[in-house]
Amino acid sequence: MVVWTDFERTTIKDIFSKIDYAVVGQAAFSRCLIVYPWTQRYFGGFGNLYNAAAITSNARVAAHGKVIMEALEKAVKDMDNIKATYAELSALHSEKLQVDPDNFMLLGHCLTIVVASQLRKAFTAEVHAAFQKFLAVVVSSLRKQYY
Amino acid sequence: MLKCQDLICEVGRVCAFPVSYIRRPQIELNTTPTATTGKMTSLSAKDKNTVKAFWAKVAGKEEQIGCDAVSRMLTVYPQTKTYFSHWKDLSPGSAPVKKHGATVMAAVTDAVSKIDDLTGALLSLSELHAFTLRVDPANFKVLSHNLLVVLSTMFPQDFTPEVHVAMDKFLAAVALALSEKYR
Numbered sequence: 001m002v003v004w005t006d007f008e009r010t011t012i013k014d015i016f017s018k019i020d021y022a023v024v025g026q027a028a029f030s031r032c033l034i035v036y037p038w039t040q041r042y043f044g045g046f047g048n049l050y051n052a053a054a055i056t057s058n059a060r061v062a063a064h065g066k067v068i069m070e071a072l073e074k075a076v077k078d079m080d081n082i083k084a085t086y087a088e089l090s091a092l093h094s095e096k097l098q099v100d101p102d103n104f105m106l107l108g109h110c111l112t113i114v115v116a117s118q119l120r121k122a123f124t125a126e127v128h129a130a131f132q133k134f135l136a137v138v139v140s141s142l143r144k145q146y147y
Numbered sequence: 148m149l150k151c152q153d154l155i156c157e158v159g160r161v162c163a164f165p166v167s168y169i170r171r172p173q174i175e176l177n178t179t180p181t182a183t184t185g186k187m188t189s190l191s192a193k194d195k196n197t198v199k200a201f202w203a204k205v206a207g208k209e210e211q212i213g214c215d216a217v218s219r220m221l222t223v224y225p226q227t228k229t230y231f232s233h234w235k236d237l238s239p240g241s242a243p244v245k246k247h248g249a250t251v252m253a254a255v256t257d258a259v260s261k262i263d264d265l266t267g268a269l270l271s272l273s274e275l276h277a278f279t280l281r282v283d284p285a286n287f288k289v290l291s292h293n294l295l296v297v298l299s300t301m302f303p304q305d306f307t308p309e310v311h312v313a314m315d316k317f318l319a320a321v322a323l324a325l326s327e328k329y330r
């Protein structure tokens with residue numbers, strides 16, 4: 001059972017209220033495909049992913065980035081039930097998409113870096129810690145249905 | 148199942164691999180075919196130049212970066228505090244944290260200048276970490292990540308995805324050189 005402090009709850013909701021899902025989603029997801037190129041293996045139908053410029057301007061990448069952020073918002077809206085919220089998505093990622101769960105935190109790292117670049121000084125060590133904890137809970141929930 | 152639409156792909160039939168995974172133009176690869184280690188961490192000339200150019204922009208702010216990175220590491224990944232139980236104060240920005248941040252950054256800056264031979268440059272530091280400090284090498288990744296986050300907050304325009312991947316590779320190569328003497 002995840003225990004959230006008041007600071008953590010407020011911080012997470014605050015971050016998600018401040019960021020533009022389309023912008024941050026696109027930036028984080030494209031960064032993941034560029035910095036960790038093996039993650040491209042799951043997106044063969046996305047067209048041209050040959051280099052950083054192509055990835056950055058790819059419309060399907062941008063659209064999918066927004067999808068990811070909207071899915072994360074579900075967790076933010078019900079922080080005490082993230083495991084239940086993601087049960088279906090976990091099954092999807094394990095059974096249908098067959099994504100190596102080690103990749104989840106790679107996207108998490110890129111999202112942290114993009115959020116950090118947006119919030120800058122406001123992304124203090126304490127805020128960063130709360131965000132990292134949130135991502136860890138999300139990743140753990142997504143891993144739940146793998147066996 | 149996807150059909151390969153890449154005209155230069157030798158396979159050119161229905162296969163299980165995504166199109167972009169099958170074939171990449173040689174110039175886009177980050178590792179050269181003649182790289183002696185052939186591992187993920189071999190730095191191309193482009194990587195080295197990107198790292199050096201970005202590091203030049205960072206000049207003068209090393210202490211601030213180092214202090215923030217170590218502070219973050221101790222706060223966000225509390226398990227790393229176990230290595231610093233001899234410090235009086237582990238809070239963000241404290242005196243020992245600041246001092247250590249500066250020490251770490253000086254070593255990283257030195258590594259940038261000796262980027263062509265990281266193993267040689269980090270030999271004595273590797274011995275220190277292996278025999279005296281006995282830091283689990285998994286933690287090198289942790290500090291590296293925190294360093295990248297700090298760079299992202301301080302240089303949001305310059306820390307592009309291209310710079311990010313080069314820096315990530317560089318720090319991974321530094322971590323590998325630091326792990327040389329462990330066993």
